Amino acid sequence: MMWLTEMFALGLIAGSVLNCVIWRLPVMVNRQLAPADTIPQDGLPARFNLFLPRSCCPRCHHTIAFYDNIPLISWVLLRGRCRRCARRISWRYPLVELATALCTEWVAFAWPPGLQALMLALCCWLLIALACIDLEHMLLPDVLTLSLLWLGLLANLQGNIVPLADAVIGAMAGWLALWGVYQVFLLFTGREGLGYGDFKLLAALGAWCGWQALPALLLCASISGLVWMGGLRLAGRIQRAQAFPFGPSLALAGWWFIAAPGVG
Ligand SMILES: [Zn+2]
Incomplete structure (x- = not known):
């Protein structure tokens, strides 16, 4: 039971990381594909990677605090809205987190605890x-x-x-x-x-x-x-x-x- 709970929690955290990768990695790839001396036309900061800049609300640019970034739970508590400007946050974020947690749980059911x-x-x-x-x-x-x-x-x-x-x-x-x-x-x-x-x-x-x-x-x-x-x-x-x-x-x-x- 402990194993299943741990894996579900791990899946939620992984889902949160995946949300970040899904949104940021294509931007990074497109910038790499562009000619070396062009200035990025995507409207995002020059320094852009998986960690920087920190996650913020796309409308009011309010940096999302760690307590508003808890997988699934924060989205439900905030009823899918930004804490500051109340703009809707896409349902894609909790969906990816939930799907990742469920897939991880499926693995946990099928396989014994371990590296495999x-x-x-x-x-x-x-x-x-x-x-x-x-x-x-x-x-x-x-x-x-x-x-x-x-x-x-x-x-x-x-x-x-x-x-x-x-x-x-x-x-x-x-x-x-x-x-x-x-x-x-x-x-x-x-x-x-x-x-x-x-x-x-x-x-x-x-x-x-x-x-x-x-x-x-x-x-x-x-x-x-x-x-x-x-x-x-x-x-x-x-x-x-x-x-x-x-x-x-x-x-x-x-x-x-x-x-x-x-x-x-
Ligand atoms: Zn906002």
Whole structure:
């Protein structure tokens, strides 16, 4: 019971950190991609990283005090509004915190206390960050996909989830599979159907769950992606042939295959 409580609390804290990463990392990546001598046009301070400047209200720029930054609880106590100007704070923040805590709890249920469970929780956190950033920016930052890849190989160093050889082949096969799809799509349509981030993400998932799981994982991701895209198109939210992020579907399928109970 102690383990479950601790992991839930850890998940809430991780969710709070993820909120910060999801909002700040794309800004940092976009600045890195811009030519070296350009002044950032994003309206944010010149010195901008994961820690600076401190979190503040987007309207009144009031710095958020630590007691107003407690995951989930602060949002509920403040009824989703800034303490000073009463502007609405996006429901995305508590949602990410809750989702992260629930995913972490799921890992805690499925795995005994120990390093293995913590690494799987970390895997879930990276997947949540990737899914949210791709959803909003159509971007899968290298620092997240490659970290996930190395962590997957590390987690399988002793063959804890799958044998190391399966993990290494999984990483290569994952990358190659989507690279192949990309090339075929490009050949027939002249358009890029996937981004390089998608290849790296599937490589990372292959490192976690081994090459044997890749066909089923890719099938699940494709089905969930198609269902979601169909829903958005029916709702008139996207146009035909409009670019559509595949990362969230891959992340969801990856989470299901790697961290869900009964698989490990
Ligand atoms: Zn405010």
